[in-house]
Amino acid sequence: MNKPRAAITGIHAWVPEYRLDNFELSRMVDTSDEWITQRVGIKERRILKGEGLGTSFMAEKAVTGLLEKTSTSPDEIEILICATITPDMFFPSTANLISDKAGIKNAFSFDISAACSGFLYALHIGASFIETGRYKKVIVVGADKMSSITDYTDRTTCPLFGDAAAAVLLEPVYEEVGVMDQILKADGAGGKYLYLKAGGSAWPASHQTVEAKEHFIYQEGQTVFKFAVTHMADVAVEIMEKNDLKPEDIAYLVPHQANLRIIEATGRRMGLPPEKVMVNIQKYGNTTAATIPLVLWEYENKLKKGDNLILAAFGGGFTWGAIWLKWAYNPK
Ligand code: UT7
Helix, strand or coil, rough: CCEEEEEEEEEEEEEECCEEEEEHHHHHHHCCCCHHHHCCCCCEEECCCCCCHHHHHHHHHHHHHHHHCCCCHHHHCCCEEEEEECCCCCCCCHHHEEEEEEEHCEEEEEEECCHHHHHHHHHHHHHHHHCCCCCCCEEEEEEEEEEHHHCCEEEEEEEEEEEEEEEEEEEECCCCEEEEEEEEEECCCHHHHHCCCCCCCCCCHHHHHCCCCCCEEEEHHHHHHHHHHHHHHHHHHHHHCCCCCHHHEEEEEEEEECCHHHHHHHHHCCCHHHHHHHCCCHCECCCCCHHHHHHHHHHHHHCCCCCCCEEEEEECCEEEEEEEEECCCCCC
16 A cells, blocks of 8 residues: 555634733733734734633643544544643643543653744644554644733733644545645754743743743844744745645645734745735734644635645744645535
8 A cells, every 4th residue: 555645634723712902902011003913913812811721721622622523532543742832831741731631541642842833843743653654643733822921011022922722633645635745944043032031941940030031932023023034935935846836736825823924925925816825813913833723724614625735834943844735625
């Protein structure tokens, strides 16, 4: 038998109810709906409220919904991979916590830390397990509770981020659909422009780190913007050229949702009209590892079997990349 490909055979997402809109934010810090809309494209973001609720709380809901939607028993899942930079705690992994909450008992599970490219990294890893022929059902979750590392007194970062979780089921297929190709990259020299300094082994939590607000996201916005806008478009074009894909062959660009200007610039560089670019940043902001599966889930009913999708991301690390995916099923 030929080597299997890995196809996404189901997708589900979960977002918290609470909507923090630009008007409420502008009462918290010196900002405005106009500035955020024009510079970033966000109108509101979801925030997970409730003491003791972390990323696994949202991810379990996405995974349980995915299992129900695909009529899959938790016992059938063999691997669960969670992409996140906001784990519930250092260890055990958030993937382990999700598996426990979702009743997944026959799987091994682990986390991937690649910031905004986390879902792409995890999807490639999950697909590679399926392609070996040894695994039949793998779940990949992208989930982040960004509100837990956001400083709501810093107007340069607090409008950008939100909380969400989204999950896909990967299964083997023996036809020309599924994960077709990927280009994934990393450059640690970019780490200093977007990071969270304290709480790890180099700078463990202390009174000083708390006072210096070093448990919150630090970002040099303009520098990250310049790298993001070039690298995300470059890698999306590179995967098209590598696979001889023309703009008319592409059904949708599925971009990481960090800034509408970066998303639009990537679509333009690929030669795509705006209607072929998936966008939902206005509703959720940047949910880091969740953005790509979250937007894909919202567009699920528009997708047809065989549609060529280019998934592309850029984020902290720096990490970036693109995946060419052929959608595997028609709307149900
Ligand atoms: O997902 C991970 C990767 N991250 C990204 O891709 C994010 C990349 N960066 C960006 O998206 C943008 O750089 C930001 C949205 C973060 C900032 O937009 P910008 O157009 O680069 O703004 P800026 O930092 O150059 O600031 C322009 C002005 C400044 O004022 P002055 O110096 O011109 O007087 C800022 O102080 O806007 C001011 N500003 C604000 N004004 C109102 C910064 N934040 C705000 C704010 N409200 N929230």
